[in-house]
Amino acid sequence: MRKYVIMGVQGSGKGTQSAQLCETFDLVPIGVGDMLRWNIQHHTKLGAQVRRVVAAGELVGDDLVEETVRDRLQQHDWNYGFVVDGFPRNARQAEFFLESFDIDAVINLELPDEEVERRVLSRRLCSTCGLDYNLIAHRPAVEDACDVCGGRLVARDDDTPEALATRLREYYEKTAPVIEIFERKEFVVRIDATSSKEEVFEDICARLGLPLAPATPAD
Numbered sequence: 665m666r667k668y669v670i671m672g673v674q675g676s677g678k679g680t681q682s683a684q685l686c687e688t689f690d691l692v693p694i695g696v697g698d699m700l701r702w703n704i705q706h707h708t709k710l711g712a713q714v715r716r717v718v719a720a721g722e723l724v725g726d727d728l729v730e731e732t733v734r735d736r737l738q739q740h741d742w743n744y745g746f747v748v749d750g751f752p753r754n755a756r757q758a759e760f761f762l763e764s765f766d767i768d769a770v771i772n773l774e775l776p777d778e779e780v781e782r783r784v785l786s787r788r789l790c791s792t793c794g795l796d797y798n799l800i801a802h803r804p805a806v807e808d809a810c811d812v813c814g815g816r817l818v819a820r821d822d823d824t825p826e827a828l829a830t831r832l833r834e835y836y837e838k839t840a841p842v843i844e845i846f847e848r849k850e851f852v853v854r855i856d857a858t859s860s861k862e863e864v865f866e867d868i869c870a871r872l873g874l875p876l877a878p879a880t881p882a883d
Contacts, residue, residue: 670748674835684865710728754842758846770850790812
């Protein structure tokens with residue numbers, strides 16, 4: 665059983681590495697954002713609460729987030745473990761998490777601010793079909809045009825240097841205490857996320873003692 669939390673600043677490849685860990689080692693991805701969206705789409709009681717908060721233009725509070733994570737982890741629908749992405753985001757959530765669940769390691773993907781800016785400000789979105797692009801790793805065949813529908817590629821409204829600087833400041837202010845709490849009680853692996861996604865994944869596996877080619881169960 666492998667139970668991990670993955671953390672990282674925007675643009676660090678957190679979602680990519682979480683997905684790769686889950687695919688390679690048959691772990692279950694537990695993303696807080698995905699869970700909140702699922703509850704809204706399926707009209708659950710929790711989803712109705714989240715919808716009201718979002719409609720009011722407010723952030724989803726700790727109590728709702730904690731309830732979402734608790735309900736999800738209590739399902740115990742994994743055979744080999746899970747990777748939690750997007751939680752905890754502040755000291756209170758970290759304390760709650762450690763009181764409620766045992767984990768094997770926290771993976772913290774680290775990326776210099778200038779590289780975060782380079783990656784994030786290279787993102788584009790098709791204004792017609794919504795397909796995501798990154799001009800560093802996924803350039804369209806025709807400049808500023810979607811490969812699928814031909815729609816115009818645009819930057820996200822909140823992908824500006826000023827908005828990114830605000831997000832980074834808030835991330836560090838909230839995350840630093842979380843890392844400190846985890847380091848007192850858990851195994852925190854700090855990973856240099858400036859390398860390619862393949863090299864970052866290899867580094868994660870090496871630091872966690874995971875085989876890059878997990879053994880296939882015998883028939």
